[in-house]
Amino acid sequence: MSKDLLNSIISEIENKIDSVDLNPEVWNVGEVFYLWDGVAKVSGLGQVSYNEVVDFESGARGIALNLEEHFVWIVVLSGFNSIKEGEKVFSTGKILEVPVGTWLIGRVVDALWNPIDGLGEIKSTETYPIERVATWVMARKSVHEPMTTWIKAIDALVPIGRGQRELIIWDRQTGKTQIAIDAILNQKGQWVTCVYVAIGQKEGKIARIVEELKKRGAMDYTIIVAAWASSPASMQYLSPYAGCAMAEYFMFNGQHSLIIYDDLTKQANAYREMSLLLRRPPGREAYPWDVFYTHSRLLERASKLNDELGAGSMTALPIIETQAWDVSAYIPTNVISITDGQIFLESNLFNAGQKPAINVWLSVSRVWGSAQIKGMKKVSGTLKLDLAQYRELAAFSQFASDLDSETKAQLDRGARMMELLKQWVYSPVTVAKQICSIYAGWKGYLDKINVSKVAKFEADLYTSLEEEKTILASIDSEKQMSEDTEKKLVEVIKRVVELNK
Numbered sequence: 001m002s003k004d005l006l007n008s009i010i011s012e013i014e015n016k017i018d019s020v021d022l023n024p025e026v027w028n029v030g031e032v033f034y035l036w037d038g039v040a041k042v043s044g045l046g047q048v049s050y051n052e053v054v055d056f057e058s059g060a061r062g063i064a065l066n067l068e069e070h071f072v073w074i075v076v077l078s079g080f081n082s083i084k085e086g087e088k089v090f091s092t093g094k095i096l097e098v099p100v101g102t103w104l105i106g107r108v109v110d111a112l113w114n115p116i117d118g119l120g121e122i123k124s125t126e127t128y129p130i131e132r133v134a135t136w137v138m139a140r141k142s143v144h145e146p147m148t149t150w151i152k153a154i155d156a157l158v159p160i161g162r163g164q165r166e167l168i169i170w171d172r173q174t175g176k177t178q179i180a181i182d183a184i185l186n187q188k189g190q191w192v193t194c195v196y197v198a199i200g201q202k203e204g205k206i207a208r209i210v211e212e213l214k215k216r217g218a219m220d221y222t223i224i225v226a227a228w229a230s231s232p233a234s235m236q237y238l239s240p241y242a243g244c245a246m247a248e249y250f251m252f253n254g255q256h257s258l259i260i261y262d263d264l265t266k267q268a269n270a271y272r273e274m275s276l277l278l279r280r281p282p283g284r285e286a287y288p289w290d291v292f293y294t295h296s297r298l299l300e301r302a303s304k305l306n307d308e309l310g311a312g313s314m315t316a317l318p319i320i321e322t323q324a325w326d327v328s329a330y331i332p333t334n335v336i337s338i339t340d341g342q343i344f345l346e347s348n349l350f351n352a353g354q355k356p357a358i359n360v361w362l363s364v365s366r367v368w369g370s371a372q373i374k375g376m377k378k379v380s381g382t383l384k385l386d387l388a389q390y391r392e393l394a395a396f397s398q399f400a401s402d403l404d405s406e407t408k409a410q411l412d413r414g415a416r417m418m419e420l421l422k423q424w425v426y427s428p429v430t431v432a433k434q435i436c437s438i439y440a441g442w443k444g445y446l447d448k449i450n451v452s453k454v455a456k457f458e459a460d461l462y463t464s465l466e467e468e469k470t471i472l473a474s475i476d477s478e479k480q481m482s483e484d485t486e487k488k489l490v491e492v493i494k495r496v497v498e499l500n501k
Contacts (some may be wrong), residue, residue, distance in 0.1 A: 007039035007079040028091040032056070033357045035069065035085060038232050039277045040074040048072055051131060055090045058082040061112075064097060064232075065215055066278050075234045077112060095131060098122035100240045100249035105193065108210060108224040109262075111239040116226065123397075123463045128249060130241040133302035141306040143340075147258065147315050150186035150428035151179065153356050153421045157387070158343050158363045161371030162256055162313040163304025167335055169327065170345035176319050178425055179343070179356055180260040181209060183317065185218050186428045187258060194222040195251045195259040197243035200236050200266030216426070234276075242303055247314050251303070254310030257323035259302070264295060268331045285330045292334045299338045311404050331378040332425050341365035354422060361388040374480035376431060379438045383417070390414025416446040419454040432475040433462055439481070440493045449500045457500045464492050 007165075021171070030044035040062060048054065048064045053063055060079030064072050076083065098113050099122060107325060108117035115122050143161035160166045168176045184194045198206045207225050215220045225245055227239040240261050249258040263268070268291055275288035283289050302316035320335050325331070325347070335343055343363050350357035369377045393411055421427065422439050429437075439456050440446055451455055465472050471492065474485040481489070 014427070026086050030054075030072065030089040030091075032037070032085050032087050032089060034079075034082060035083060036406055037082055037112050037277050037373060038076050038234060039274075040076055040083060040089070042074055042089045043070060045072045045089060045091055049093075049095075051095055052095050053092045053096050055092060056083050057087040057089070058084065064091075065195055066280070075274055075278070077232070077234050077238070080232070081126055095129045096238070097127040097129050098245050099126065100128045100246050102248060103155040105221060106219045106223075108206075108226060110231070111225065111227055111235045111242045112271045113292065120331070124139065126249075128245040130238065130245050131144070131297075132245070132248065132301065134297065135303045135305065138209055139309055140303045141311070142370065143304050144370050146303070146371045146373060146431075146483070147256075148157055148184040149179075150429050150430060150434075151182055152429055152434050152438070153358045153360075153370070154343065154433055155177070155431060155485075156421075157358065157360055157374065157384050158341060159368065159371035159376070160315065160317075160341075160363040160365065161304075161314050161367045163302065163372065164341070164365075164367055165299050165316045165339040165425065166301050166365065167318055167320060167339040167342040168335070169322060169332060169342055171322050171325060171347055174347055174350045174358055176321070176344040176345060179207075180262060180317055180319065181212065182425060182428070183258065184213065184222060184260070185216055187221065187428065188216075188218060189258060190256075192221070192256045192258050193247070194218070195243045195247040195257065196222060196224045197240050197261050198224065198226045198228075199239055199261065200231075200264060200270065201225065201262065203230075228321070233270040233273040235273060235350045236267055237274060240264065240267055240298055245313075248301060248476060251312040251314040252310070253342060256312060257314045259314060259316050261298075261316070263321050264322045265319075265331055266333060269296070287330055291331070295331075295335055296338050315421055325423065335431060340367060341414070350483045354418060357485065360384050361391060373431065374477050375435045375478075378481065379435055379442050383438065387417060390418070413444065413447060415443070416449075416452050416454055419451055420446065420458060422455070426455055429462075430472070430476075432472040435481065436465055436471065436493075439486075439489065440497075443490075445493050445497055453500045457496060460496045460499060461493065464496055468492060 007120060014063050028045060028047040030042040032040050034041040034045045050067055052064050054064055054074055058079060060083050062074040062076040065075050066073030105116060110116055113122060143163045145162040147162045148155055148162045168179055187194055210224060225239050225243040227236040245261055247259040271291060271294055272287050275453055276282060280288045299318060301315055302314045304313040305311055308348055318335060322332055341364050344359040345357045346359040420437060423463040446454060471485055471488050475481055
């Protein structure tokens with residue numbers, strides 16, 4: 001062999017060695033071993049993490065939920081029908097994230113942030129993980145700002161504060177969703193961004209809600225995350241976490257947000273279905289052992305941040321549907337123990353026309369007066385106890401033939417106060433007006449008019465207050481009722497009472 005040819009071969013070998021990539025890209029690849037009901041059993045993914053997103057060769061996507069010695073159990077989020085046994089699965093090294101930001105406002109998306117409102121693609125500029133450790137205690141501030149709903153029975157009896165978790169609970173068809181929707185509608189102009197998470201709801205119901213919010217201008221500050229009843233269990237399970245991440249963005253940026261989970265009973269059912277398919281051991285009512293943790297790590301993320309972190313807040317209104325008034329079932333008791341108060345509705349009240357049908361005896365807000373202005377605390381201080389006593393007296397009086405004058409007076413006043421607290425849908429009442437009307441009942445001015453005329457008295461009172469203007473303006477600015485304002489209010493009330501005798 002000639003010297004030139006030998007040098008050429010050596011040079012070529014050296015060039016080959018120099019061009020070798022000594023830092024090759026390593027892929028963690030597995031293979032689909034078995035498929036059934038939205039779950040894939042995969043072998044070979046030795047380095048995958050819990051809750052990690054994995055991509056299938058066919059384009060499907062899933063998350064790893066069961067990590068075993070030889071297999072990983074993947075819950076498929078999208079594209080399950082395109083997966084075949086034997087195809088490759090790739091770990092991504094990422095936890096599932098959702099886009100966040102103000103540009104999501106006014107949109108309807110699913111749990112994987114795919115737009116389902118026909119308004120085009122959503123361009124993501126920032127993302128948050130759907131799972132995040134709740135804000136630690138020292139970073140929080142006690143709830144002290146009212147998150148007014150403009151629903152009289154709630155703002156007076158079970159007030160909600162910014163950063164609170166208030167449960168809405170009872171059987172189906174008792175107005176749970178309507179309270180939540182009214183709460184969204186009444187945040188207009190309050191600088192609160194709302195996120196409504198529909199879990200396992202019918203498409204028609206969600207479409208009606210979206211239409212109602214659009215009609216009343218509420219979609220200008222609302223995001224809707226929808227997982228239809230026909231959606232896979234994995235999407236129903238993930239949708240509350242996706243919505244929570246979207247609401248957290250506003251809290252961490254010094255703003256206020258309100259998130260509604262409608263409802264967590266269906267999310268628990270979806271998680272039970274997933275767990276049974278993943279062969280996890282069933283416990284009480286066939287739910288897995290960690291179903292409590294599923295809800296606690298979601299609801300604990302609602303908080304009021306301290307001033308150093310921007311003083312933002314996220315208020316949560318979870319909804320739970322009971323079966324035949326059974327509040328001692330597994331999921332209701334779990335969520336009751338996690339939340340800061342409960343709004344119990346009552347079927348009998350709802351059917352009798354008392355809407356919202358709030359059971360004042362069982363309902364409670366654990367922040368109470370901290371979520372009310374001074375004026376409301378003054379007029380509603382004993383209202384809850386008075387109404388609870390009225391309900392009890394009314395039940396016993398059905399069997400009494402003769403009542404003493406004191407009991408009869410208490411029943412008469414209670415009946416008028418219950419009538420005063422009735423409020424039809426999409427009929428918001430500002431806090432200042434609520435204070436004035438409750439004051440009239442509290443001081444006994446309604447005792448002089450018939451129960452059937454209470455609604456007319458209330459309407460006439462609001463009209464007179466709007467004409468007077470100074471009374472409402474004073475309450476709004478001072479957050480309480482001064483002596484001078486109280487005197488003016490008494491004059492207006494007396495005048496309206498005379499018109500309705």
